[in-house]
Amino acid sequence: MGRWEPNARGRLEKAALELYSERGFEQTTVAEIAKRAGLTERTFYRHFADKREVLFPDASPLQTFFVEALNDAPHxxxxxxxxxxxxxRIGELFQGRRELARQRQGIVxxxxxxxxxxxTKMADLSDAAARTLRGRGVGDLAASLAAEIAVAVLKVAFERWLDDPGDRDFGHFARESLDEVRALAAGA
Amino acid sequence: MGRWEPNARGRLEKAALELYSERGFEQTTVAEIAKRAGLTERTFYRHFADKREVLFPDASPLQTFFVEALNDAPHxxxxxxxxxxxxxRIGELFQGRRELARQRQGIVxxxxxxxxxxxTKMADLSDAAARTLRGRGVGDLAASLAAEIAVAVLKVAFERWLDDPGDRDFGHFARESLDEVRALAAGA
Known part of the structure; x- marks a missing residue:
């Protein structure tokens, strides 16, 4: 088997999520994941440190993307x-990944x-968002709370997006949830 | 040593927090905690299942108290x-415990x-608060988000209360944070 397999990472991720769903996370071995993906264990370890990293990528793309998106807003x-x-903006990251995300949610x-x-990853995301907002000149208390609101909306909207039988995109649910926060805070 | 020691639980908690702070959580044994408290290991295990339970009591008083307090609000x-x-209302639970809480925060x-x-305990608290609000007739989305806001304010206000060099009570910081959420949501 050659060193470079087309979309090896994606195939490994898909195989791992299938096996974790079918047999449970604990019961699945890296050998089984590699076999299902038609790749070697060596290739698995080229992409992931261990089987948990398939679910929690080391350099969290969500955090990197979210911090950048906060920084892109007008000052x-x-x-x-x-x-x-x-x-x-976060919706871009989720596009085309709803089935994988549903599977992952069930496993987690x-x-x-x-x-x-x-x-814990969500708490880390909130901390990163708060630091980013402070870096943009937002006061300490406001930055902490705006970051908590952001992660709360992300979490709730994400769950609603996964549960939705239709095909509305994540952005729809994010806007709906943020509007609800505004209404709640206004005493609705 | 008799079966009933006055305030054994409180003495064990104080001794445990001291030792966890001094030596680290991992390095502390139950035998050392009992000794520092002037009690036996048997007495320790009458009050706590293990040394982690000193930090995370099994039947979370915070969750029980918070759910009750939500239910006590006018319908x-x-x-x-x-x-x-x-x-x-939550402030009642924290009264007179700021030094213990500071010590605990450092250890955690x-x-x-x-x-x-x-x-994870905070996420559980948010789930419990959302269920309670739904039980009071609040809609699904509003209940999830109001519960997230509640826990966010609790967390941020708690940290500010611990960091405060003065002696203002927790309620002061909770009100300040909730006011800030209102201002943020209104676009301030």
Missing amino acids: DAAPIDTVGLALD SANPELREREV | DAAPIDTVGLALD SANPELREREV
């Missing part, structure tokens, strides 16, 4: 609008250790 | 006001495994 935007613009929810990892 | 209160009233932040546990 005079109110923090809530900066958050709204960044959430709108079924395993307490993976769920702890997931909520 | 016609807007969700954000229900949250505000419950956060005001220093240990990745304990931090994962902590953020």
